[in-house]
Amino acid sequence: MSKPLKQIHLAAHFPGVNNTTVWSEPRAGSHIEFSSFAHFARTAERAKFDFLFLAEGLRLREQGGQIYDLDVVGRPDIFTVLSALAAVTERLGLTGTINSTFNEPYEVARQFASLDHLSGGRAAWNVVTSWDAFTGENFRRGGFLPQEQRYARAKEFLVTATGLFDSWRGGEIIADQATGTFLRDARVGAFVHSGEQFDITGQFNVPRSPQGRPVIFQAGDSDEGREFAASSADAIFSRHATLDAGRDFYADVKERLARYGRTHDQLQILPAATFVLGETDAEAQEISHEVRRQQVSGATAIKYLEHVWNRDLSAYDPDGPLPDIDPAPGENTIARGRASVRMFRDPLATARQWRERAAAEKLSIRELVIATTARQSFIGSPATVADTINTFVQADAADGFILVPHITPGGLDKFADTVVPLLQERGVFRTEYEGTTLRDHLGLRHPDAEADPSDQRVAS
Template identity: 80%
Template sequence: MSKPLKQIHLAAHFPGVNNTTVWSDPAAGSHIEFSSFAKFARTAERAKFDFLFLAEGLRLREQGGKIYDLDVVGRPDTFTILAALAAVTEHLGLTGTINSTFNEPYEVARQFASLDHLSDGRAAWNVVTSWDAFTGENFRRGGFLPQDERYSRAKEFLATTQELFDSWHGDEVVADRASGTFLSDAKAGAFVHQGQHFDIQGQFNVPRSPQGRPVIFQAGDSDEGREFAASSADAIFSRYSTLGEGQAFYTDVKSRLAKYGRRSDQLLILPAATFVLGDTDAEAEDLAKEVRRQQVSGATAIKHLEFVWNRDLSSYDPDGPLPDVDPDVGENHISKGRAQVRMYRDPLATAREWRERAEANGWSIRDLVIETGNRQAFIGSPSTVAKTINDFVQADASDGFILVPHITPTGLDPFADKVVPLLQEQGVFRTEYEGPTLRDHLGLAHPDDVREERAAS
């Protein structure tokens, strides 16, 4: 008997100004005006996507003490945007990244419970940690947490918010409007939490929301991050864009679930994916090359190289060869807040490898950054892209994708108009929403049902 086809999950990420967006293109709209977010959300909902995703921008990026062209406008507050989008959409899930290092459980739980009520059960939380002392200055924390302590705090942070969400128990508390009193002796929202990171007690003032708790996403790729997702998350983002890497990540994370009493279908694997469409595969390839050169300006290429070299390279020609000088591996880093955690753990080895590749291929600095940086995950005609996406999902390299267009807010339209119908024709993507909540879209059970299932087993 053949294996039944998996249903594909699709979501849309509205990116800030970064090396994915081509914000300088005449077709690009505002990254701060609400009309851009509303247009983007309506397109995602028209295409029957599971959810819209917003990342969190707590501080403008800088290098060498200056804000640079990858972050020229910042990003509005996540909760404000999602609450506003709840009013202009009916089905689309609303997912936001909120930091567990620089916030407090009571406030975050209250915000997400409120969003879940306002949206009739469409809220989701991407739980992240932060090692960035530069960002931490905004919160008067004067430093950062080591990696093991960041995840320890995140686990307790999430557990504490879940205690708050669960502190209202269905219909136990009934209000008598005539007398203005409660008819039940139940203490609505009462909580007490004592732990390593939080020692709080009181009463949570937002009633149980439609989903019970927001859907929980997690984005860490470290061993600690994968374990955190396996124990606590409903979905995990993946950064792997090749079939083999995707399958390895999928297998690893799913294999961790059993120790927490969870089934494979209780955690979704959703990589982020950029795309470029053309009438033919060749046309799409040509367009993708043009997009990459728009994404990586000469100034951007130099800034990217400076992050690895840890030196001021502003005197170098981005269309010239790589520097002969080696990276500075000293304690102080050119980008504040990143001195202790480097994206490239061995800058000297990275520099040697990049010089060899640049010399072998005749690449300039800009060429190298284009070739080694983020690549479009899906390039081709609509039929090619639809087939590739389906192949990934059916081969257990993912459960779906979070699509990141390079133009906002209109960049999602070609995918919605040309690729989604092909997936629907193949029977691997919905033609209508199955239920009102984000948990319905993702095929996830209500927390109360999961609790009852575990109690019965």
């Protein structure tokens, strides 16, 4: 008996705080005007996507002591944008990244519970930590936490927020015979949490929301991040680009679920993916090559190289060879607020690998940066892209994908109009929404249907 086809999950990432967007494209629009967000969200909902995702930028990035102006500078407040989008969409999930390092559980829980009410049960929270003191300078506590402490705080933050979400579960309506009115049990909303990170006692003032609590996303790829996702998340982002790497990651994370009393269907794995469509595969390859050159200008290539070398490389020709000097040791002082800096834990080894590749393939600085920064992409005709996406999902390399277009806000339109119908014809993607909440779209159970969901979230 053949294995039944898995249903594909699709979502859309409104790109920001990066150089994904091709600004030279005449169709490129604003990243702050609401009309851009509304167009993007309506396209995603028209295509019956599960959700829209917004990243968070808490400080403008700097390089060499100046604002880094080669990518999107800034991001409107996530809750404001998602709340506004709730009014112009009906079924699309609304996912936002909110930091656990500099926020407080009560405030975040209240905001997400409110968004879940306003949207009719479509809210999701991507729980992240902050890694750098540079961002921390914007906040009262300042500084930053070592990796193990960041995850310890994140775990307790989520446990605390979950307690707040669940504080309205149960309780009774009490009739006051003397006045003829009905009062809610005073215990509802009461919470007490005492731990290493938080010590709070009070009463949560937002009633139980349609989803019980928002869907929880997590984006870490380290061992700590994978364990955090297995214990506490409903979905995890992945950045693994190949079929084999995707299958290895998928198997690893899914196998961790059992020790937290969870089943495979309680965690969805959704890699981010770019895409380029053409009438033919050959045309798409040509477009893709040009897109990558537009995303990585000469100036961008030099700035990116400085993340690794930790030196001012402005005198180097981006169309010339890599520097023959080694990266400067110690803390990176060139790029501040750049996530890519932390990806290069051994700059000397990275420099050696890049020199070897550049020499073997005769690559310039710019060509090397283009080659090394290419993420998982679906390139081809609509039929080719539909087939490739389906192959990844059916092979358990992913449960679906979060698509990142290179044009905003209209870059999702062609995918919605050409690729989605092909997936629907194959019977692997919905033709209509079957539920009203994001949990419905992702195939996740309501927390109230679980025996004791808070136990799963306390696991460490």
